[in-house]
Structures are given as C-alpha cells and as structure tokens.
Amino acid sequence: MQLKNIGEFELINRIKQKIDLRGKTDASSVVIGIGDDGAVLRSLEGFQVVTTDTMVEDVHFSRLFGSWEDIGWKAMASNLSDIAAMAGKPDYSLVTLGLPGGLEVEAVEKLYDGLLDCVDKFGGAVIGGDIVSSDKVFVTITVFGTTDGSLLRRSNAKVGDSIAVTGSLGGPSAALEVIKLGLEETNGGFSALAETHMRVTPRLSEANVLARKGVLCSMDISDGLKNDLEKLCSASDVSARVFAEEIPVHPLAKHAFPEDFLRFAVAGGEDYELVVTAPSGLLHSIKLEFPNLITIIGRIGPSSQEKVSILDKNGSLVNLTSGGWNHFLS
Amino acid sequence: MQLKNIGEFELINRIKQKIDLRGKTDASSVVIGIGDDGAVLRSLEGFQVVTTDTMVEDVHFSRLFGSWEDIGWKAMASNLSDIAAMAGKPDYSLVTLGLPGGLEVEAVEKLYDGLLDCVDKFGGAVIGGDIVSSDKVFVTITVFGTTDGSLLRRSNAKVGDSIAVTGSLGGPSAALEVIKLGLEETNGGFSALAETHMRVTPRLSEANVLARKGVLCSMDISDGLKNDLEKLCSASDVSARVFAEEIPVHPLAKHAFPEDFLRFAVAGGEDYELVVTAPSGLLHSIKLEFPNLITIIGRIGPSSQEKVSILDKNGSLVNLTSGGWNHFLS
Numbered sequence: 001m002q003l004k005n006i007g008e009f010e011l012i013n014r015i016k017q018k019i020d021l022r023g024k025t026d027a028s029s030v031v032i033g034i035g036d037d038g039a040v041l042r043s044l045e046g047f048q049v050v051t052t053d054t055m056v057e058d059v060h061f062s063r064l065f066g067s068w069e070d071i072g073w074k075a076m077a078s079n080l081s082d083i084a085a086m087a088g089k090p091d092y093s094l095v096t097l098g099l100p101g102g103l104e105v106e107a108v109e110k111l112y113d114g115l116l117d118c119v120d121k122f123g124g125a126v127i128g129g130d131i132v133s134s135d136k137v138f139v140t141i142t143v144f145g146t147t148d149g150s151l152l153r154r155s156n157a158k159v160g161d162s163i164a165v166t167g168s169l170g171g172p173s174a175a176l177e178v179i180k181l182g183l184e185e186t187n188g189g190f191s192a193l194a195e196t197h198m199r200v201t202p203r204l205s206e207a208n209v210l211a212r213k214g215v216l217c218s219m220d221i222s223d224g225l226k227n228d229l230e231k232l233c234s235a236s237d238v239s240a241r242v243f244a245e246e247i248p249v250h251p252l253a254k255h256a257f258p259e260d261f262l263r264f265a266v267a268g269g270e271d272y273e274l275v276v277t278a279p280s281g282l283l284h285s286i287k288l289e290f291p292n293l294i295t296i297i298g299r300i301g302p303s304s305q306e307k308v309s310i311l312d313k314n315g316s317l318v319n320l321t322s323g324g325w326n327h328f329l330s
Numbered sequence: 331m332q333l334k335n336i337g338e339f340e341l342i343n344r345i346k347q348k349i350d351l352r353g354k355t356d357a358s359s360v361v362i363g364i365g366d367d368g369a370v371l372r373s374l375e376g377f378q379v380v381t382t383d384t385m386v387e388d389v390h391f392s393r394l395f396g397s398w399e400d401i402g403w404k405a406m407a408s409n410l411s412d413i414a415a416m417a418g419k420p421d422y423s424l425v426t427l428g429l430p431g432g433l434e435v436e437a438v439e440k441l442y443d444g445l446l447d448c449v450d451k452f453g454g455a456v457i458g459g460d461i462v463s464s465d466k467v468f469v470t471i472t473v474f475g476t477t478d479g480s481l482l483r484r485s486n487a488k489v490g491d492s493i494a495v496t497g498s499l500g501g502p503s504a505a506l507e508v509i510k511l512g513l514e515e516t517n518g519g520f521s522a523l524a525e526t527h528m529r530v531t532p533r534l535s536e537a538n539v540l541a542r543k544g545v546l547c548s549m550d551i552s553d554g555l556k557n558d559l560e561k562l563c564s565a566s567d568v569s570a571r572v573f574a575e576e577i578p579v580h581p582l583a584k585h586a587f588p589e590d591f592l593r594f595a596v597a598g599g600e601d602y603e604l605v606v607t608a609p610s611g612l613l614h615s616i617k618l619e620f621p622n623l624i625t626i627i628g629r630i631g632p633s634s635q636e637k638v639s640i641l642d643k644n645g646s647l648v649n650l651t652s653g654g655w656n657h658f659l660s
Binding site: 001004008011012014015018019022039041050051052053054055056059060092094096100101102103104105106109112116119120125126127128129130131132133135138140144 | 334336348352381382438439446457
C-alpha cells in the first residue's frame with residue numbers, strides 16, 4: 001500500500017508499535033513519548049520538553065506566498081507552538097536546512113533573520129544544526145525546552161470538559177487562499193490577511209497561564225481544528241461537539257469569504273492556536289480573569305464513531321467538504 | 331552569490347556570526363555551540379550532547395545502492411557517529427521523515443527496522459519525531475546523549491600532536507564506486523565491499539576509551555579524511571601532515587582499485603571513523619594497551635596556508651584530484 005492511501009495516524013501507529021516491540025524506551029525517564037506534540041523527559045532539573053517540526057517547500061510553504069524572512073519565522077514559530085502545546089519554555093534549538101545549490105546565499109541569510117526574529121521574541125537560542133544539499137528547500141528545527149512539571153497533554157480530555165481555543169481561527173489559511181486567488185490587489189484589507197499567513201504567534205505565554213491555572217489537556221491546531229481535535233479525542237478516548245457559532249473566526253477571513261469562512265476556521269489548518277479542554281467552571285473562571293485568552297467552543301462527550309461533530313445553532317451537523325490536511329494527498 | 335559558489339564552512343560562519351550578533355546564546359550553559367560535531371549543554375547531571383544529521387535521497391543515498399533497512403541503519407549510525415566524536419553516550423532520538431505519497435508503507439517500515447537495529451546495538455531510543463510529505467525521501471535525526479565531561483573537541487589539536495584514526499578508510503566510498511561501475515557481479519570480493527557502504531559503525535566505545543585515556547581532540551571523518559582534517563585544523567588553528575603510507579586503507583578498497591585506492595581513503599568520505607590528535611607518547615601507550623584501536627598517520631604543525639598536506643614516503647606532496655565533498659556542487 002502507498003503512503004497516500006494510509007492515514008498519517010495509522011502510519012505513526014505502525015511505527016510506534018514497531019518501536020514499542022523493541023522495548024527500547026526507558027519508561028523511567030520518558031514521561032511522554034511518541035504521539036503528543038513533543039516528548040518529555042524527566043531530569044534532575046524538572047522536565048525537559050523536546051519537539052521537532054519540518055517545513056518542506058511547495059508542501060508547507062511556497063516562495064511565492066511569503067518572503068524568506070517569513071519562511072524562517074514560521075519554521076521557528078511552528079516548533080515553538082509545539083513547545084507551547086505542552087506548556088514548556090523554549091531554551092535551545094538545532095536548525096537543519098536542506099538547500100539547493102542554485103539558491104542565493106542572501107536567501108539563506110534572510111531566512112535566518114526571520115528565524116532569529118522569532119527567537120528574539122519567544123526564546124529558543126540556536127546552538128547547532130546541519131546544512132545539506134536538497135532539490136527543494138526544507139527546514140527542520142528541534143527545540144529543547146523545560147517545564148516545571150505542569151504538563152499539558154492531548155490525552156487528558158475528560159467527558160464533560162468544555163473545549164476552548166486561544167486567539168481566532170481561519171486567518172492564515174484564508175490568507176493563503178486570498179493570495180492564491182490573486183485577490184489581494186483588489187482590496188486593501190487583504191494585505192493584513194496575507195501577513196497573518198506566515199507571521200504566526202506561538203501561544204507560549206497563554207499556555208503557561210492555562211497550565212498554571214490547572215488546565216491539563218491541550219494541543220496545537222496547526223493541522224486544523226477538526227483534524228487536530230480528532231487526534232485529541234483519539235488520544236483521550238472521547239468525542240467532541242463543537243458549536244460553529246461559537247468559533248472565533250478571524251475577522252479578515254469573514255471579510256474575504258463571507259459565505260464560507262467556516263471551512264477555513266474548522267479545516268484550514270496553519271492556525272498555531274491551542275485547543276484546550278477542562279471542566280467548564282475552570283474555563284469560565286479563567287475567562288473572568290483573562291477575558292481575551294480563550295473562547296469556549298464546545299464540549300467533550302463519551303467516545304463515539306464520529307469523533308468530532310460541528311453543530312449549527314439548531315444542533316444540526318454542519319457538513320464541510322474539506323477535512324483538514326492529509327500530508328500524503330499531494 | 332549562489333550557494334554552490336560559496337564553501338560550506340563560509341556559509342556556516344556567516345550564519346554563526348548572525349547568531350552571535352544577536353547575543354542569544356547563553357554562555358553559562360552552552361559549553362560547545364555551532365561549529366563542532368554536536369552541541370554540548372551543561373546540566374545538573376553533567377553534560378548533555380545533542381547532534382543532528384540529515385540524509386537526502388540522491389544526495390546522500392540512493393535506493394539503487396542500498397536496501398531501505400540499510401538507509402535506516404546509516405541515517406541513525408551517522409548521527410551516533412557525531413555523538414561518538416564528542417565521546418558521548420546516546421540516550422534518545424527524534425526522527426523526522428520526509429516521504430513521497432507514492433512510497434510503499436512497507437519501505438517506511440523497513441527503514442525503521444534498519445534504524446532500530448542500529449539503536450538496539452548502540453543506543454538512542456526513538457521517542458518522537460515528525461513525518462512530512464516531500465518529493466524526495468529525507469531522514470533527519472536528532473540524538474541526545476550525555477557525557478561525564480571528558481569532552482572530545484575538534485578545536486583541541488596542539489602543535490606537535492600526533493594524528494591517528496580509528497578503523498580503516500576508503501571502504502564505503504570505494505564500495506559505492508564499485509556498485510556504480512557495476513563491478514560487483516564480476517568479482518566475489520565486491521559484495522563484502524558493497525556491505526561496507528551502508529552498514530557503517532559509529533565508534534562510540536572507541537571514543538569513550540580514547541577520552542578516558544586522556545585524548546582531547548577528535549572529530550568524525552564522514553566528509554573524508556582530508557576535508558574533515560582541514561576543518562579540525564581551522565578550528566584548532568594548526569596544520570596537519572599526513573603520511574600516505576601510514577593510512578589504514580580498507581583492504582577491499584585496495585583490492586578493487588589497486589592503482590588509486592588512496593583517493594577513496596583520503597577524499598572519499600562516508601567513513602564514519604574518528605580522527606584524533608594527542609601527544610605522541612599518549613597515542614603510543616594507547617596503542618600498546620589497545621593494539622587495534624587506532625593507527626597513527628601524521629603530525630600536527632603550526633598554522634599554515636596549506637592546512638592538510640598528504641605526503642608520500644619521500645616526503646613529496648601527493649596530489650589528489652578530488653577534494654572530498656562539497657555539498658552544493660551537485
């Protein structure tokens with residue numbers, strides 16, 4: 001069978017089983033292994049969080065849709081987002097670049113400028129890496145962070161929890177669509193939208209507040225709300241109902257696609273916001289103290305065939321044609 | 331200027347300067363940063379060593395010249411070799427795979443089999459990673475290890491030191507040439523040679539012996555003896571004279587290329603052996619205790635224009651046309 005005919009989840013599961021069979025993971029120091037946003041190791045100093053994330057040209061980014069600085073920023077931000085999803089603090093990073101020989105040196109320098117802008121703002125000092133020749137540009141970053149132990153895990157959702165997200169959804173993917181359609185020249189509002197596509201914000205401080213307040217379950221939704229919420233439900237053996245009306249859709253996405261902005265917010269991907277679950281009372285008290293931190297959008301229910309249901313205001317299922325990213329469809 | 335017209339060393343230097351300018355590396359905990367085989371961080375438990383290495387299809391490996399198991403083995407072994415170059419012990423690894431959608435699932439499983447065979451033998455339990463879509467297969471591995479503090483560094487060579495290497499050189503690159511030339515069917519000896527191309531051995535136990543005995547300077551020579559020795563000389567601000575007659579050339583390389591085996595041993599690359607420097611007396615006493623561990627091949631001299639000179643038995647310069655790998659020439 002070819003990879004494009006097997007789900008990413010199934011592929012990772014097969015690999016995980018293979019690794020588990022070998023019994024090579026030392027349970028005494030690995031707190032969280034394969035299957036979460038990052039891995040967590042117990043150390044004398046607390047917990048070390050490590051994550052790795054890769055962007056490949058023409059799969060995850062295009063030179064047409066962002067500057068080299070933008071590409072560098074996003075490569076680092078997407079990794080820091082995984083650290084955020086576990087309530088970690090980024091300390092160091094290793095950067096591997098795959099580069100074609102015909103690329104301008106200046107492009108690499110600009111990529112690093114964007115990457116280091118992100119490090120300046122959020123942490124993760126670059127201490128090493130690798131540079132290899134490759135037809136297509138790719139950027140693989142590994143970030144090491146620490147946490148005081150109040151870990152956020154995607155497997156901690158409980159039946160009855162409410163579901164909330166940080167920020168607003170659908171901006172980056174709607175922005176990409178706008179650029180692809182060439183709409184940005186016809187309307188001033190679209191340039192701000194284009195900006196949102198690449199300059200994503202890792203929710204590090206937000207995650208730390210949520211963890212400190214007692215939230216235990218989180219993941220980042222870079223593959224789209226529905227897709228990533230399905231992974232969270234699988235890991236926690238629960239289901240989710242999301243109320244479409246409550247989803248905080250990015251205002252510029254609404255502006256650009258007044259008829260079907262919901263598909264961007266639900267299945268567009270690239271949002272780098274966090275979805276969290278916790279008892280309703282806890283989430284409401286957090287909202288009282290930090291009004292702009294989260295929006296409550298749904299509820300966790302018992303495990304069921306349909307993992308994530310998006311419901312309209314009448315309680316009917318919203319049917320979205322697109323289902324997030326399948327990495328091997330392209 | 332395009333990347334293919336700038337040396338890898340110069341490119342890394344430019345990036346390093348950019349990072350240094352930002353002043354983002356915390357000197358109190360980063361013991362070794364960019365420019366060695368790996369980075370080293372000080373922790374409460376001693377030192378943490380981290381390295382990352384990437385193999386790209388048709389740049390570093392080909393499906394034609396090795397099985398998927400071989401490719402997995404080599405991807406892990408080349409990383410462990412960097413850990414060895416710093417006298418570390420591998421603990422954990424993150425594995426990122428770039429995979430085309432048309433690839434068979436079985437290929438990925440076989441790749442993991444080879445990779446885990448290497449982990450079984452040498453350590454480095456897989457605790458996470460990433461899978462992304464990519465036209466060409468690539469494998470990026472990050473390994474975390476520890477060391478008790480007796481670090482081997484490429485910047486520790488001193489004038490007057492002798493130079494030694496582990497194992498024998500030229501086998502893997504000669505093997506590749508044999509396979510490319512299609513010679514392997516005409517001579518039984520070549521199948522063993524082909525085996526040496528992919529199933530390389532990271533010199534972890536050797537490095538630990540050398541570090542324990544007091545050796546301070548080492549790097550792995552995966553880019554070729556001359557090329558990597560030049561990097562070592564740059565980092566230590568010294569030069570090197572290597573006596574061609576003393577180089578332990580892989581016997582099968584001699585057998586396959588009786589006229590010009592030296593180019594494989596000096597500039598072929600992919601050896602994954604270690605080159606070390608230390609006072610002559612120390613290296614000789616190590617040889618007495620561990621006769622098969624190292625071969626002394628040359629001497630460190632003061633910094634000079636010609637960083638590495640390969641000399642024949644009359645003391646004349648040996649002229650080798652090929653100069654190791656330049657990653658961006660292809």
